[in-house]
Amino acid sequence: MISLLSVSGLRVGFGRNPQANEVVRGVSFDLADGETLAIVGESGSGKSVTALSINRLVDYGGGRITGGSIKLRRADGSTFDLTAAAEPQLTKIRGGEIGMIFQEPMTSLNPVLTIGWQIEESFRLHRGLTGRRATAAAKDALDRVRIPDAARRLKYTPNQLSGGMLQRVMIAMAIACNPRLLIADEPTTALDVTVQAQIMALLAELKQETGMSMIFITHDIGLVAGIADKVMVMQGGEAVEQGALNQILDDPQHPYTRHLLHAVPHFAGGGATRRDAQREKQKAAEPALKVDGLVVRFPVKGGFLSRTSGAVHAVDGVDFELMPGETLAVVGESGSGKSTTARAILGLVRSTRGTISASARKAAAGQSALPVQMVFQNPYGSLNPRLTVENLLAEPVIATGGRITAETRAKMAALLKRVGLPENSLQRYPHEFSGGQRQRLCIARALMLNPSVIVLDEAVSALDVSVQARVLKLLIELQREFGLAYLFISHDMAVVERIAHRIAVIYAGQIVEIGDARSVLSEPKHSYTKQLIAAVPTIDRRHERFELDTRQVPSLVRPLGFEPGPANWQQFGPDHRARVEV
């Protein structure tokens, strides 16, 4: 009798000649009943293709299994080779014996069908349930993933639910018919860190309840500590190392595994913060950026003749100072107002009130300078694909009324070299560069106008973990070299820990805690900061349970004329204060 799933020598290729374009090259592993295997790797490692080959969804992405076997022990004890199976047999196995959840809950559910219908469909297909019995089963499935008020939610369409809720619906759907294997392909990558913690906790509980096996795919080796029994590390289509969880995390053998564990930012609870704090050195200096009482509101229109009935209080009274050479990280979850703050500073959204003052550097004659520049999250979307690098770098200069002189050209070449791009880059187009290289381009572009402040809005979030580490290193070097001040917006605590001197935690449009990075991360005072930090996965917390929390995020829509009460702050150290909670 074989184990539940046995994969041996799996090879998968793409295109017209799959043998020549293999992205998975000889992967083997076994999975016993109730066991969880984590597959860890960066983009292009072949981890998702391996997973999609197991239920043969890879066929629909243009992939072909070119070698090896995938054997599944079915519920009746017979062994079934998935590599040779025909489509009608596969539709019985998919959803019935192998469930799957995906990365993007927002796009993975059909937008025009109610979630109830979509869950019922699983019962119709595999259990033959119809009508009221299917509806009742769907409600039970939602209860199972701890969705409150399940009966009413069945009638919702996906656009009415948050990302975390949708991922629960996905899980409910995937495990509706009690599959014995659940494949989870980066199920929490698109979610906020506290929501991620809840989904991970839910998966752990469900695994215990049902005894199903799980294949958990992730790029974040920190995340596997909480859930996996076994770990397989993939790189370039091959499994470079696999073994029991503790063995891989404590005694990695392969250099790539070691790299993932040590060279990549992991959250260390304030133990890995920077030591080159700028505050004390320049007490008297002028701040590079000063934000005072910033408020950004968006009107909500409704009712007869679309009168303004209220406002979304996206940013509700934010103040901070940023010194030259200093990094202030603004952390918070999606919808907290951190990106709106950044955009208001750049003047990309109109602030309702408050003052923003930035001290500009003195520009050389004939050269333009702007005090604040920005680098955005998505390096693919923020470079015009039809402009050469030269034109992209020239753009800020032209936009501020400057002219392209020999000096400007020399500056372009020097900056490209400084951010580590090849010399012949000037005549190339953005698509010729990788994601990390493009983000370097964006950084070079931001430096063209000699700014004193750079706003980095999730600037490394879209990058692979190893690339992330290198871009962070570059940012720190540039900061020291040019005396730049960074406003670093991020949801990723591990990254923030590496780059921030100070941290501001933002929640529902307000800063709830601000101070020295080390002290905020190691001794959080506000309950929200505590919750945020507790949710960050680390390789040290193994199989640790996280309390399920089904509270909904508070609405930021307020009635007209609403003003928040004055903030009461409590000081916890020379540079650490938190809002007093009511």
Added chain:
Amino acid sequence: MNYLMRRLATFPLVLLGVSIVVFLAIRMVPGDSITAMLGTEAGLLTPQQRDALAAYFGIDQPWFIQYWRWLLGLFQGNLGISSTYGRPVLDVILEHFPLTLELALLSMVIALLVGMPAGIFAATHNEKLSDLGVRVVAMIGQSTPNFVLALLIIYTLSAGFGVLPAMGEFSPLWQDPLRNLGQLLLPAITLGFAFAASVTRISRSAMLDVLSDDYVRTARSKGVSARGVIWRHALPNALIPVVTLSGIEFGYLLGGAVIVEQIYALPGLGRMVLDAILQRDYALVQGSVLFIAFNFMIVNLLVDLAYVALDPRIRLSEH
């Protein structure tokens, strides 16, 4: 409901704009209704006779007085009297409209019945020989002028089978449905062919888009069969571009199909408007253009309402 009222409130403004443009445009064309009516005999009129006729038709006044009078009439539900038919304009339009409406509906039904399945078929057989075949036929359909197609159909029927399309006096649907259908079927096929070709192309590309969406992958991971994926998951999401295209084409068809009506000798709106322009029948041209514009707006409104029914993410608002 609120939204519907607001949309309907914009109708008069648009119609006002349309009416001014038409009013001026037709008066910029050289010639006048008296010359058009009397032909060469118009040269025999004495200046006094000509002035008397002009006064009778009301075209002796400056254009804005004429427009004002026409507008006043409009508010009383009076579109004026057609100079060629000698009857109220609205009566003339309503007499020709049922045929045009029926023809447009028939063409659209044919286009959707043929085009959607063909498009879905091509999308699910992407890059195969059968897909290529569908695409070639659709390309031919879109690029064939409809008078060529009409003549081909008539020629094939008469030379090949010795039958002629049912011509002669047009019989409305409510009098003789069979004969009516016989008269309209070939023109509807002629118009529906190009329409079907467009529907094929748009439903093919919409399906291809949707079939690579994440939720389709989710459906497959649940064990939904290939057919279920297409009909239950992909199609409802692919309908919006099809509805948009159909709405626009249908709106155009409601304005009449001049060439096809001419070839099949049908007394539709298109031919009526053409004749009215040639005859400088100002009242009839103005009235019918207003009528056509109104229909187009109604169709657009229906298309927008269809979006809401198809996709819960779309809400009705001013934007």
